[in-house]
Amino acid sequence: MSRDENIELETLPGIFEREAVQLLGMVAGSGLDIVPADLLDGPHAADVIGYIGEIFVRAYCLSECAVIVCSDRDKAAIVKGYAMVFQRGDAPAFLHCARIMPQYLDDLSHDQLIDDVLECYPLLLTLCHPEDVPFFERHGFWYAGRTEIPPRHNFLLAQQLYGDTVMMARGDKTALDVPAFMLNDRNLRTIKTLALGV
Numbered sequence: 001m002s003r004d005e006n007i008e009l010e011t012l013p014g015i016f017e018r019e020a021v022q023l024l025g026m027v028a029g030s031g032l033d034i035v036p037a038d039l040l041d042g043p044h045a046a047d048v049i050g051y052i053g054e055i056f057v058r059a060y061c062l063s064e065c066a067v068i069v070c071s072d073r074d075k076a077a078i079v080k081g082y083a084m085v086f087q088r089g090d091a092p093a094f095l096h097c098a099r100i101m102p103q104y105l106d107d108l109s110h111d112q113l114i115d116d117v118l119e120c121y122p123l124l125l126t127l128c129h130p131e132d133v134p135f136f137e138r139h140g141f142w143y144a145g146r147t148e149i150p151p152r153h154n155f156l157l158a159q160q161l162y163g164d165t166v167m168m169a170r171g172d173k174t175a176l177d178v179p180a181f182m183l184n185d186r187n188l189r190t191i192k193t194l195a196l197g198v
Helices: 005-028 045-061 110-120 130-138 153-162 185-196
Strands: 065-071 079-086 093-100 124-128 142-146 166-170
Touching: 005 045, 005 065, 005 079, 005 093, 005 185, 045 065, 045 185, 065 110, 079 110, 093 110, 110 130, 124 130, 130 142, 130 166
Parallel strands: 093 124
Antiparallel strands: 065 079, 079 093, 124 166, 142 166
16 A cells, blocks of 8 residues: 555545545435435536535645545555545544545455554544444544534534444544534535525
8 A cells, every 4th residue: 555645645636535425325325305306416416416525625625634545656646545534623533434446445454444544533523333343442542422412403414424423433532422523504504505596
């Protein structure tokens, strides 16, 4: 495996677009009636995906988002997997995702990808479903409890998306109340406006 900053910069637009589609797929499947059902296949889907991509780019430019890219040593331009980590100020780093491209599932394991992330961020928080707890425990994470989403209106989406997850932490025994990256109601209103072409 190799991680090369130049390769990372070349691949960021595709990674951010892929993550935007992943996140919007979760939003579309959340059951929230304020989100149009055709979010990803409607006539304005590209605008909505672009909006989420811009949020990722802004976070990256502000050094609040890091992307760890895994590729072959021989063919460095071929991205096999990547992880996105968010960190704001002195808050603990938060693992947003760790993904392996489907065509490379036989070449790269999630264990390898997480090990690469931990080389860069030994102190890390993440959310996962209860069935994934043993995987993270193998990598030195400890169970920090069920994800607690503040019951305020602007975290409505977070409650829907993360309400059945648990928090895993590696390092300091400090838990984070809310995921470091999430969309709020203001983002939802913008998504709805863009999706409806208003």
